[in-house]
Amino acid sequence: MAGPLSGHHVAVLLGGLSSEREVSLVSGRECAAALERLGAKVSRVDAGRDLAQVLAKLKPGVCFNALHGAWGEDGCVQGVLETLAIPYTHCGVLASALAMDKAKSKAVMAAAGVAVPGGGLFERHAAARAHVMEPPYVVKPNAEGSSVGVFVVPKGANAPPQEIAAASWSFGEEVMIEPYVAGKELAVGVMDGKAMTVTEIVPRAGFYDYEAKYGEGGSRHIVPATVPPHAFEKAMRMAERAHAALGCRGVTRSDLRYDDVNDILVLLEVNTQPGMTPTSLVPEQAATLGVNFDRLVLWITEDAYARGGAGGTAS
Structure with a gap:
């Protein structure tokens, strides 16, 4: 029996150039397999600097963007796809660039009434010499994902993390430093503008870092999250508002912290x-709503096709 994507040629963009390459390879592998089960002709494209030339030769009907991190997720690849007039999944140029810049996206979300942590950007060497705020606080690159390069500075710490001043640091000259919010790690997927559910993430070790996100058994997910009903509902509405404020489309995931002692979200x-890996949060949330992995991939792909022509320049 022909699948719903029979006759369609989908290029899955995976791998790429960022520090999140390995995660992207897994996401892309899973999505490509699902697309083939759905009947599509799939071209797996390890996205390098020659991406435009490769896609111009392949001439796919749509690109499934399974890239993570800089270049693939920050508006650059989206701009290439706009130029080639190939429909593509997920957010457009502006929303991608804005969401990747933590300082700018926090300002936009705060203006839309979404509660965000305080803090700001600091030159990395200055931030390594002395505490710029009283611990506990969090240090993170301004434009990376998957908790790459993130440090939690505990209360009473004698000095900031010296790694941010190292010659090997490759995440920019400014770091985002914000107060550490104690409590529960939450995530909310948003699909077509509507929140899916709330997941509570319980790391096996104290911090939800890269290994906890993607390592085998690195964290436990509780779906739905065990938080009070008012906090659950508030998390859903905040994620929807943030998605809209940044101009997002398709499927996104918001990460939140809930201080259950002081009721601060x-x-x-x-x-x-x-x-879109086997341990990823959005596929898990979709499954709790009765949407299996293949149907989720189908919806994301059809959402891209629905915009037609180019991926859309407005968002």
């Missing part, structure tokens, strides 16, 4: 191309 960031 803040939204940390919006991920415009959420992971």
Whole structure:
């Protein structure tokens, strides 16, 4: 029996140039397999600097963008796809660039009434010499995902993390430093502008870092999250508002922290191309709503096709 994507040629963009390459390879592998089960002809494209030339030769009907991190998720690849007039999944140029810049996206979300942590950008060497705020606080690159390069500075710490001043640091000259919000790590997927559910993430070790996100058994997911009904509902509405304020489309994932002692909920960031790995949060949330992985991939792909022509320049 022919699948719903029979006769369609989909190029899956995976790998890429960022520090999140390995995660992208897994996301792309899973999505490509699902697209083939759905009947599509699939071209797997390890996205390098020659991406435009490769796609011009392949002439796919749509691109499934499974890239993560800089270049693939920050508006650059989206701009290439706009120029080639190839429909593509997830957010457009502006929303992708805005969401990747933590400082700018926090300002936009705060203006839309979404509670975000305080803090700001600091030159990395200055931030390594002395505490710029009283610990506990979090240090993170301004434009990376998957908790790459993130440090939690605990209360009473004698000095900031010296890694941010190292010659090997490759995440920019400014770092985002914000107060550490104690409590529960939450995530909310948003699909077609509507929140899916709330996941509570319980790392096996103290911090939800790269290994906890993608390592085998690195964290436990509780779906739905065990938070009070008012906090659950507030997390859903905050994620929807952030998605809209940044001009997002398709599927996104918002990361939040909930201080259950003081009943404080803040939204940390919006991920415009959420992971699609076996341990990823959005596929897990979709499954709880009765949408299996293949149907989720189908919806994301059809959403891109529905915009037609180019991917859309407005968002």
